[in-house]
Amino acid sequence: MFKHFITLQWKSFWRGASVSASLWMKLFMGFWALWFIVMAGAGSIGTFYFIKKKLCEDPLIILNSFLIYWVVFDLVFRYMLQKMPVINIKPLLTLPVKKKKIINFAFAKTVFSFFNIFHAFFFIPFSLLLIKDGASASNVLLWNLGLMAIVYSNNFLNILVNNKDNLVFIVGGIVAILGGLHYFGYFDITIYTAPFFQGLFDNAILVMIPITILIVLVVIAHKSFSKDVFLDAGLAIKAKEIKTEDLSWLDRFGKTATFLKNDIKLIKRNKRAKSTVMVSIMFLFYGLLFFTGSIEAYENPIWKVFAGIFVSGGFLLSFGQFVPSWDSSYYPLMMSQNIKYKEYLSSKWWLMVIATLLSTILSAGYLYFGWDAYLAILTGALYNVGVNSHVVLWAGAYIKTPIDLTSNKKAFGDKQAFNAKTLLLTLPKMVLPLILYAAGHYTIGANFGYALVALAGVAGFALRDKVFDIIENIYKEEKYKTIAAYKQKK
Amino acid sequence: MINIKDVSKTYTGNTVLNIAELEIPKGQSFGLVGNNGAGKTTLFSALLDLIRPTTGYIENNGVKVHESEDWKTYTAAFIDETFLIGYLTAEEYFYFIGELRGQNKADVDALVSQYEDFFHGEILGQKKYLRDMSKGNQKKAGIVAALIGKPQVIVLDEPFANLDPTTQIRLKEIIKELALDPEVTVLISSHDLSHVTEVCERIVVLEKGQLIKDINTSEETLKELELHFAQ
Numbered sequence: 034m035f036k037h038f039i040t041l042q043w044k045s046f047w048r049g050a051s052v053s054a055s056l057w058m059k060l061f062m063g064f065w066a067l068w069f070i071v072m073a074g075a076g077s078i079g080t081f082y083f084i085k086k087k088l089c090e091d092p093l094i095i096l097n098s099f100l101i102y103w104v105v106f107d108l109v110f111r112y113m114l115q116k117m118p119v120i121n122i123k124p125l126l127t128l129p130v131k132k133k134k135i136i137n138f139a140f141a142k143t144v145f146s147f148f149n150i151f152h153a154f155f156f157i158p159f160s161l162l163l164i165k166d167g168a169s170a171s172n173v174l175l176w177n178l179g180l181m182a183i184v185y186s187n188n189f190l191n192i193l194v195n196n197k198d199n200l201v202f203i204v205g206g207i208v209a210i211l212g213g214l215h216y217f218g219y220f221d222i223t224i225y226t227a228p229f230f231q232g233l234f235d236n237a238i239l240v241m242i243p244i245t246i247l248i249v250l251v252v253i254a255h256k257s258f259s260k261d262v263f264l265d266a267g268l269a270i271k272a273k274e275i276k277t278e279d280l281s282w283l284d285r286f287g288k289t290a291t292f293l294k295n296d297i298k299l300i301k302r303n304k305r306a307k308s309t310v311m312v313s314i315m316f317l318f319y320g321l322l323f324f325t326g327s328i329e330a331y332e333n334p335i336w337k338v339f340a341g342i343f344v345s346g347g348f349l350l351s352f353g354q355f356v357p358s359w360d361s362s363y364y365p366l367m368m369s370q371n372i373k374y375k376e377y378l379s380s381k382w383w384l385m386v387i388a389t390l391l392s393t394i395l396s397a398g399y400l401y402f403g404w405d406a407y408l409a410i411l412t413g414a415l416y417n418v419g420v421n422s423h424v425v426l427w428a429g430a431y432i433k434t435p436i437d438l439t440s441n442k443k444a445f446g447d448k449q450a451f452n453a454k455t456l457l458l459t460l461p462k463m464v465l466p467l468i469l470y471a472a473g474h475y476t477i478g479a480n481f482g483y484a485l486v487a488l489a490g491v492a493g494f495a496l497r498d499k500v501f502d503i504i505e506n507i508y509k510e511e512k513y514k515t516i517a518a519y520k521q522k523k
Numbered sequence: 524m525i526n527i528k529d530v531s532k533t534y535t536g537n538t539v540l541n542i543a544e545l546e547i548p549k550g551q552s553f554g555l556v557g558n559n560g561a562g563k564t565t566l567f568s569a570l571l572d573l574i575r576p577t578t579g580y581i582e583n584n585g586v587k588v589h590e591s592e593d594w595k596t597y598t599a600a601f602i603d604e605t606f607l608i609g610y611l612t613a614e615e616y617f618y619f620i621g622e623l624r625g626q627n628k629a630d631v632d633a634l635v636s637q638y639e640d641f642f643h644g645e646i647l648g649q650k651k652y653l654r655d656m657s658k659g660n661q662k663k664a665g666i667v668a669a670l671i672g673k674p675q676v677i678v679l680d681e682p683f684a685n686l687d688p689t690t691q692i693r694l695k696e697i698i699k700e701l702a703l704d705p706e707v708t709v710l711i712s713s714h715d716l717s718h719v720t721e722v723c724e725r726i727v728v729l730e731k732g733q734l735i736k737d738i739n740t741s742e743e744t745l746k747e748l749e750l751h752f753a754q
Contacts, residue, residue: 291622302610302652366606369571371595371623371672402687438610513575520605 038138056086066147073154093163093176098223098232104183107152111191115148123397133476136258140251145189152184173233176378179233182243189250193257195241254456299359300352303438306359309351313388316347317396320410324402336480337406338470341413342421342463349387349417351423351460354432356381357508361435361519368512374505382422382501389417405479411489412483416466419490423500424461430507465489524549524676524708525570529579532565533731540576540732548724549675552702552741554723555712556748557638563712564602567680570710571600583676592638599624599674601665601682604719609654613646613654613664614644616653617671624672641693658685670701677701679711683718691718698722716752720745720751 084092125135143149158172214220274385280294300306323340343350352359357377360367367377393414399406466486475481493500527549532540540562556565568574570581572588578589583594600606608616622629635647645660646667648737653661662685669677679740682698683691699722701707713719719726720740726734728751736751 096602119677291619295611295619298615299610363573363605363608365573365602367570368573369595369598369600369606370623373592513543516573 036080038135042301051470068362069151070154074158077155077158080164081159083302085166086180092159092195093164093168093234094231095161097234098226098227100180100230101226102212103205103222104187107148107184108187108191109208111148111187112194114190115146116193131260133255136255139258140189140192140255143192146188148250149184149188154179165354168441168517175237175240176230176234179230179240181242182240182247185350186243186247186250189247189254192254193250232336269375285416288376289383293384296359296380296384299438304361305436305438306352309355310348312351313347314390316343316351319347320396320399320406322342324399324406332480334474335407335471336484338413338466339463340419341409341411342466343413344399344410345389345393346421348416349385349394349421349425352388353385353422354383354428355434355436356426357515358429358432358434358436358519359438362438364519366419368516374508375501378504378508379499381426385422385425386418389414389422403411406482413466415445415487415489415490415494419493420465423493423497423504427504430504430515433511433515435519435521524551524584525710526572527566527579528677529574529583530566530569530581532562532574532579533577533623535659540569540652540734541581542566542732542734545656545727545734545737547708549708550705551614551725552698552709552723553711554598554716554719555710555729556716556719556724557712557729558752560731562732563682563729565732566729567600567678567712568711570678571598571602573602586704597675598678599669599672599676599682600673600678601669602680604661604665606609606656606665606668607653607661611653612652613649613656616664620668620671624674626672631638634671635667636672637695639668641690643690659687659690662686663690666697670697671681676708677710679709681713681717682711695722716748717745720748 080096081092084090084095099511121245124131156177160177163173210224211220215222229239233243282295283290283294283297287341300310314460320340320343323336357364357367393410396410397407399410466489469485469489470482473485524577525545527547529544530540530542532708533540537641539560541661549690555562567572570583570588572594572741580589582588583598584595588594592686605704608619611619615633618628621628626634626675639647642663645656646664648654653664656664662721664684666679666726667694680693686694695718698709698711701709702724708739709723711719711723722738726736726738726740726748728748735746738747
């Protein structure tokens with residue numbers, strides 16, 4: 034029976050619309066996977082020697098004290114990104130297959146998920162270094178066993194709680210508060226959790242705790258899944274009662290308002306779009322890495338422009354990169370309704386510009402780090418409005434990934450979104466402003482660098498109508514291909 | 524009103540549509556029948572410029588659909604659920620379409636209220652997004668949305684499918700009424716021969732992309748069609 038399931042999976046993978054895509058995409062995915070593995074491995078070795086040489090502490094003890102955060106972040110990331118193990122269950126329900134078997138297979142599938150394997154690339158090198166450093170191999174093995182049980186407990190915990198909305202925000206909030214208290218020295222949760230992780234190393238009996246938890250979680254998840262494998266239970270799409278909204282105050286924007294109102298509803302009512310907004314809020318804080326000087330590599334002044342672009346343009350970059358895919362599920366309607374391409378594009382443009390302005394105002398907090406920091410953000414905002422808003426729309430014409438609005442589990446799944454053209458278009462988005470700034474900074478001075486970047490933004494803004502004409506033509510050219518691509522649902 | 528000239532569509536050597544000439548005059552109610560894969564949806568998609576014919580062109584009121592977007596102001600369509608915006612309620616969707624067609628809320632409300640019978644109390648005031656409605660109810664909303672803003676050309680693909688018997692009967696009345704208006708050209712496709720002969724003045728049969736029958740509807744049409752498809 035398992036053999037059948039596996040062939041089904043195999044076919045669904047290779048025959049999916051996404052895989053038949055280009056060689057480019059495969060290379061790109063391969064690159065990312067490799068990147069993560071290398072980063073994890075390097076991070077592991079780096080952490081070990083950093084603690085040992087720079088802090089002159091025992092790597093194991095320090096790592097153990099931070100593992101609680103590791104575990105919780107793992108859970109949060111899983112919640113946001115890991116897909117639920119739903120093999121196409123519906124058509125199997127009426128076939129003579131035991132439900133238990135279906136669920137077993139679905140669970141087995143998650144065991145090999147990247148979210149589980151990933152940890153190994155960090156802990157295995159770390160463990161090897163520990164042993165090399167004189168730790169007892171059997172204890173290291175115990176410790177790894179315990180951690181593995183915890184990682185897999187997270188896996189099944191996520192399966193269990195995945196449908197509970199908002200839970201992740203509560204957990205994330207608590208962690209943020211604990212982290213803050215820890216940082217400012219008021220309360221340190223790690224004092225209470227570190228002994229446990231240390232215990233996994235020292236004491237074989239303690240390892241039984243995570244293993245027991247794991248077994249219990251598997252059993253509960255299995256039970257709850259068996260209950261849910263009915264069309265009107267877990268497999269049903271939940272409908273919430275909703276209110277209609279009146280956004281007529283936007284009508285003053287004329288024809289553009291029609292689309293703006295729609296886009297606002299799109300963002301408010303769809304999981305996927307909502308998480309984009311969350312990401313752009315996170316980008317607001319991205320600048321802290323640069324302006325606080327907490328990371329040495331970012332000390333170079335050129336990175337400040339980089340930060341400026343991300344802080345002011347978080348929404349522009351994360352939402353904009355999927356225009357027009359946001360409208361993929363009803364693209365034929367948009368293309369046959371009484372809509373001029375220009376109006377459609379300009380409404381998206383306005384949305385991005387308004388969001389950029391908003392981010393720029395919100396990021397006024399960076400004034401705390403000096404006028405220079407905020408200047409970088411203002412410059413970035415100008416560049417975003419003048420240049421990046423257009424580039425993002427332009428790149429969008431080539432992205433033909435339909436978006437499933439109701440699911441936000443596809444952050445890693447949007448691999449089709451990458452192709453040669455969109456990759457090339459990231460150059461003007463990110464690299465060009467850095468080059469412009471560097472050109473100014475190293476010839477005359479920092480202010481001249483900012484001026485050059487800002488000038489590019491103003492020039493882009495001035496050429497708006499021209500650029501829109503060009504983009505409109507590209508959209509028209511790509512129209513039929515786009516419609517056909519959106520028809521293929523995952 | 525609609526003028527189809529030498530239109531063919533070929534996918535990797537496989538011709539799915541090939542029509543040398545077809546003219547649909549203004550005000551006609553036009554029915555398209557054919558088995559699965561006959562090319563009905565392909566033809567409608569080409570008419571709406573959603574796919575590009577391999578050869579030939581389609582004119583809508585003298586406008587070549589792939590050259591200008593002007594036909595969009597007087598043409599409305601409901602092909603499938605990709606014409607619905609899933610995260611809107613039915614009302615919001617109607618207002619959205621209304622705004623695109625230069626109708627204010629009051630206009631839309633007035634029009635929509637005419638179809639309360641057709642909705643059978645399942646569309647308006649539902650506190651539900653369109654994506655959470657049943658297929659049949661989605662179709663009702665989509666069909667009525669295609670009537671907003673007095674379009675002169677109305678294209679409905681398989682409007683009777685998924686509808687319950689009561690709604691089918693009401694839809695036939697709606698289409699008949701539209702057909703009476705000499706300004707409105709209605710194009711529908713259907714698998715249901717009796718419905719389509721009842722509401723359409725003219726019926727065209729497609730088979731494997733070819734036009735093989737072009738009938739002005741009369742008493743005998745239904746028999747003729749049944750005989751044809753029984754073969």
